[in-house]
Amino acid sequence: MTTTPASRALPNRVNRTLMLLLKIAIIGTLLLTLASEVLSSTPGERPPIVSWVSWVQLAVSLFVIGVYVFYRPGRKRWIAAASIASLVTTGFDMLYEQGVRGVGTAELLALGLLMLFSVRHWDASPGRWVAFANGAAVMLIGFRVFAQDFASAAIGGSVMIFMAMMTMIGFGAYLRSLDRLRRETQEEVRQAERLELAREMHDFVAHHVTGMVVLAQAAQVTNTDPKQAFADIEEAGLAALTSMRRMVKMLRNDDGGAGTNPLGDLAQIEDLVERFNREGTDATCFISPELAGSSVAPEIAATAHRIVREALTNVRKHARGATRVRVVVAAASGNGLEVSVRDDGRAARGRLAESGAGMGLLGLGERIEAVGGQLRAQTRPEGGWETAAWLPRAAPEAR
Template sequence: MNAPRAAAGGRFNRLVMRLLKIGTVSGLLLVLLAEMSSHMVGEKPPYTSWVSWVQCATSLYAIGVYTWYRPGRKTWIAVAAVVSLAATGIDAVFDQGPRGVGTAELMALGLLLLFAVRHWDAAPGRWVAFALGAAILVIGVRLFVYDGSAVAGTVLIGMGISTVVGFGAYLRSMDKLRRETQEEVRRAERLELAREMHDFVAHHVTGMVVLAQAGQVAATDPLKSFADIEEAGLAALASMRRMVRMLRDDDAAGGVNPLGDLSQIEDLVDRFTREGTDASCFISPELAGAVAPEIAATAHRVVREALTNVRKHARGATRVRVVVAAAGGQGVEVSVRDDGRAARGRLGREALAASGGGLGLVGLRERVETVGGQLRAQPRPEGGWETAAWLPRAVPEVPVGTAGS
């Protein structure tokens, strides 16, 4: 599957979901129209009563809330529940005849109950789900007015409510599990950074010591030696500020892996080759010593994650090509390409790309963006998969006062 086909698949899925919603709303409107005009022999149609028009307006509001509902707008659902209860009360006080209007409203409120349970903790509170359940139950007062229909109708409504609540609770648990897993990824990245921070600092401090020792034995200008030491010290402080900021920021992504560098990328590829896949690696010689340690560590992480994904998701991959090359004067392009197929067709890596990536790519994307880079993971037009990142050669400076020390 090539990139245009993957994009077309994403558009097709969105189109299907939109058509499904349009079909649902159209069906509810047709049901509302039918129940406003249908009646038994010898009865007046509901549209002849003002009470039915109040209930019709309530149904239209419930359908509208379902149509335009977005997460975070649960207040609209609360209003729909209160309005429905009021409409049922009006029906009980001003008896319009044998049967009221409420079938379409009942189905719309059932769909809203799914949202209310899924977004259980959203404002204005959990009571919205209980109010909505009560509105659905008592709506039977309008509908089940014929002999023998009350008990059976109430049982069916109760079963429907149980099904909707169960499915909504399942979706809520899936949402919670995904959030917890993503947070665990971020926490693991921060813990890894905290454990290895002393190695990164030691790298900079060792450079300062070497400069100081060289200044003592070499016949160089002392001012030049001090300037070099100052530059190395400022770089160390900047790295420390960035790492401390990422550790202290609850919403920040994990930092970088200071133990990885460009030279270790070749070791990754060699180990991958020994595991049975033909992999080759090219690292541009001009990048030696020209890339900040944090950028080199991030490049190492990109290659490591990409090779892991090849092993997990690429079926029949026979060749893997890893390239770390200069991109312009101030950038680095890291790419990992393979010729494999998705492990489970459209449910494999193409689906990950359409949905924003798997959990491994979540942490990887955050690392890349933290140092000012960009990440993409997508099918290749000629077949296979590509994971690529553009990185700056130097990490953007952090103002001295932003992180504290």
């Protein structure tokens, strides 16, 4: 059905577990590499542990590994600190000849992983220069690692370091492009929802203004108390203003489009289900009789209509083998109503399942929150999927 976070809870938990195990394996590899580097040596060579300079390099390596372990998006200042510390340590090693192989392989690997974050969060504080400092630290650390090797080995090792660094830069740039694409897609969905709300504003306000006109006309031809007539007109006018304010607060740009969409209501939900039923799926609809008439505000009815439309679309796109769909619009506690769409299908796989990525419910959730409601989408214990929302019958006052 849909690919919302709630409906994809199990795959997300599996992914998080795998990523956690991968990070633990990387950290373990870095620490083992650091330990073996400090303690091991070739025949006729002293181990790095005998030099106090190597202890400084060990401390810096542990600091760089710690930055990788505790790094969170946007905390590039720590990457900058790790890169500067590595550069200073490398410069100190070049000036002070200690006569043993330097410590830096684990630090090199950790800096390479931090390079991915430097590029992915390119524009984060303190700036883009962090990536260049990180790259310099990666390349210059070869003076420590290859100081005791032959010139050919040092050149070959430096080339390998450069190629590995370029790979991390490319992967980081790829992840950065994915992040930007997702942000742009979310913004497009929100903008489309705001434009649709702007178009529907005409219908909502027209509904209330028409009621005001009817009240004024009735007062002219009947013996209605003028105070009562003015009170009714005032109430209708305040409702129109409330409806307009509620939608205007969600808009950020002017709508240059023309035309209006038809105003959906509870009665049109039955038409949606009937059309869906004709497409081959056993779909039924129940609307509580006590919700008929004027007990539900127009914008609430339109939101309920939108919920059913979006849920049925998701059933058609994402629910494999769905044979039954049940749509229920019933009275709920707290002077509200609950709209639910349940099916017995299985989650689709492949490109079709990923085509929406939950973007449809992103805009729907924004609309539901605007009228004071709550949305949930989740698996059903007996199988299938459920999209449901609680809505107030009377839309809350917009402030």
